[in-house]
Amino acid sequence: MKKTLIGAIAGAVALVLMIVVAVIASPMVVFSSASGGGAGCTVPAPGGSVGGGVLTISTTAGASLTLDSTQQSHARTIISVGSQEGVSSKGILIALTTALQESKLRMYANTSAYPESASYPHDADGRDHDSLNFFQQRPQSGWGTVAQLMDPVYAARAFFGGPQGPNKGSPRGLLDIPGWEQMDVGRAAQSVQVSAFPSAYDQWVPAAQQLLTGIGGVSDSCASSSGGSWAAPNGKTGADLIAYAQQFVGKVPYSGACGSQGSPSGWCCTGFVYYVYHQVLGIDLPSPVVSGQLAMSHQISRAQAQAGDLVAWTGYHIGIYDGVGGVIHSPDWGRNLEHTKSVDFTIGGVGPTFWRVNAIGAGSW
Structure with a gap:
């Protein structure tokens, strides 16, 4: 009986070790394929850290933007929130595209409209109406309070919306827009933002794809397919x-x-x-x-x-x-x-x- 007990304990320990090893060896989570992600499109598990240094990304017009560690951190927050809430890679691409156009991934306070916004962590001080954060969301439009919108995680959750979103469909987040999965990236972004410059988002799609690859850990093929791209028989997309x-x-x-x-x-x-x-x-x-x-x-x-x-x-x-x-x-x-x-x-x-x-x-x- 003693040998049996020892064997059982050893087996239990081995099982625990296998589980721990499996968790450590699996730092990736899989995007839902329901809306443009595709099975196998992956990002690092939420909570990963951003590496040091800068990252340079490019627009369709050939212009480049160099992101520092703070901007990269905001991108990771968007990616992590989207992943946690089961948003597809295309949905996260749309969110990154939007944040690049609205703020170049800078967290904006707005002291002219809300002096108290300066008391929250921020990267710059904006003056566009009463807009706040990297999505330029407006308290007067119902996106949230100043305290809420100066929280990067809340801002990302509000942008995605859907059943788990904080605004319950008013104003509408991306997941509240009927048929957003079939829309062009820029059109989907505009459907959420209702911007005075609706065509401005498209230029940032390649840059957002680079963020999905460089920060999000998404494979090149997944990042390309999120923006709408197949692969030909020779492997080119x-x-x-x-x-x-x-x-x-x-x-x-x-x-x-x-x-x-x-x-x-x-x-x-x-x-x-x-x-x-x-x-x-x-x-x-x-x-x-x-x-x-x-x-x-x-x-x-x-x-x-x-x-x-x-x-x-x-x-x-x-x-x-x-x-x-x-x-x-x-x-x-x-x-x-x-x-x-x-x-x-x-x-x-x-x-x-x-x-x-x-x-x-x-x-x-």
Whole structure:
């Protein structure tokens, strides 16, 4: 019996050690895949520390922003709160995009409206109405009291909202917006913020993706898919396609070189699409006419469209969707390649439709 007791104790100790080792060896939590995250998209467990030094991130316009340890700490707070509340990687991407546009991840007091806000930890003093914190949330709009909104964790919880949010849907947080998962990142941010500058968020999406990767520990593929990007059979993503195309914006003129004749010395709309797809993805769309390139694709809804998909004004024009509501395209004679921030225009009375190249079907998400 003594041997049996000793064996039982040893077994119990071994079990405890296995559990401890498992916990220590598993510092990651998995995002919900319900809204754009995808299974396997992970972030460090909430409560992790931010490393020293600075982190430089870039916008769609090619500008850069260097974040110090305090700004990085605010980013981690947003990521941690989102993770704890089961928000998908896309939802957290939207929150980071919003905070970058509103404050560049600075915690703002507002002593002109609320002198007492200076008594709380803050990074700067703002003057925009009665706005506070890195989301610029307003007490007068019902987001919370000064004390609450100067708390970074509360601010993040208020932005996400939903059943666990502090405001119970009024004002609406991200999770309270019907269909936010299908929206472009900038549109979803605007739906929460109701900003006077609704198009300003889109420029920060690449920077927010870099934060998900650099601070959040999210893999490159997950960060890209959160912003709307698939992976082609060669492993390159739609985000890679957009980044490659961006270097030619404002530089390459429209010309008569269409389809497989397109090159950085000049191209028409189909020549641009052919060249970029060929160079980045190894996929050839050689037809010189829009209908020919669409014949090698299948139509998808706007909600399904990802960075790198095609957007076409059937019978007239074609370009590459940027994943956040805009299009990179070669528009017309006398104009260089453009990155137009909204696809919502018509050509010959025809509006935009969205298409995915059939060869992408062999890729992964």
